[in-house]
Amino acid sequence: MGRTGIKILLLILLVVLPSGVRADDFAQLRREAARITTISADFVQKKTMKILARPLVSEGKFYYAAPSSIRWEYTRPLRSVVVSDRGKTRRYIASGGKMIEDLSGGVQAMKIVLDEVAGWMSGRFDANPSFAASLSEGPDTQITLTPTGQNMAGMIERIEITVSRRDAAIKTVRIVESRTAETRIDFQHVVINKDIHPSVFREVQ
């Protein structure tokens, strides 16, 4: 087989193999996600751990407005709200029947997470050098993020994100922490491109 033959074979493999990671896959996702200006959704989170017999279920609401405004609100079993708007992130916790701002260092960790989530919402799955991103096509598009360095060793093994092929909206996020621990978040009742009042990302009551 000559050089031309090998090139043709490689080209065929790239086209035929559905799980091949290609820069244009992510570029395509970014183009499709660029049509999304807002998302609101309910979510159900299931936390699995060795100490639990059954997953611990949390529920809440999620709001996003491009380019990076997010409200991530848990309603049960505990109420907590993280809002991120114009680069400022604040976290609120329920205490004594009212929401108070969390002034501990935890908010900085949440800012890192929300910045990452905002990136996903705009289709930038391969932008963080801390993760190697791979993509596979099936009924939905699945992106797998694997930590590249040791700084997440023992904390996150991989993150699997399922994206709807219909509208590029994220359907599920599965964070695998270890063989026995994972967090799965399913988004439901997803509404795309419907106006969300800016106060949603700033005010918590």
Added chain:
Amino acid sequence: MKKGLVLVCACFVLSCAALPALRPLDRPPVCPAPFLTEKTRLIHAIEAGAAGKTRAVLIGIALADPAARKLSAAVLTPEGVALLEASYGPSGAAVSRALPPFDSGELACRMMEDMALIFFAPAGEPVSRGASAEGETVCRWRAQSKGWVDVLQGQDGRIRIRRYSEGGRLEREIALSGDAQNPYAAIELQASERVDYSLKMTLLEAEEVKSAPQAGREDRGDKP
């Protein structure tokens, strides 16, 4: 000079701390027994406070085996991030995962000791029984490591657990506000340390454990 004065005052205060005397009763009281008797999994909402302010709201999961005096625990943020996973047994505490503020190890170990104090009956027989100055019935045990543990019950039935140092300084005060059926429905712990802290725990769920946990069989959310 000022520092020296503070040090002298601190020593004076510490030297004055003494184990509260128990007034003998005509008939020794029945000791309050709110403690777990079966292997139980408990999930609490925890408000952690310091200096009179709520500092964090967390989810605490404890799997306590009173027969073996073994305890596994996890502390999660409301978002589900595990800040602490640790176990406690007769040989002490072992931490398998600790993120700030538990990464120093000391706080994690203290937390596990607090859980053991809340859920496990003091070992052995009480060394004395009587009544406190406030009229509560009190049973006093020698703590397993060092110091003393008092379990008190007021006229209203409410139970408190106190741990004192060897010299009689109050280190922990735990108030159980639940009823006799469910004493762990509401727990308030006050710790007197170099940095005082408090835990206000509200029960979300409790279940007796008959067999080893198996992950991911059905969802917890539908059950009260």
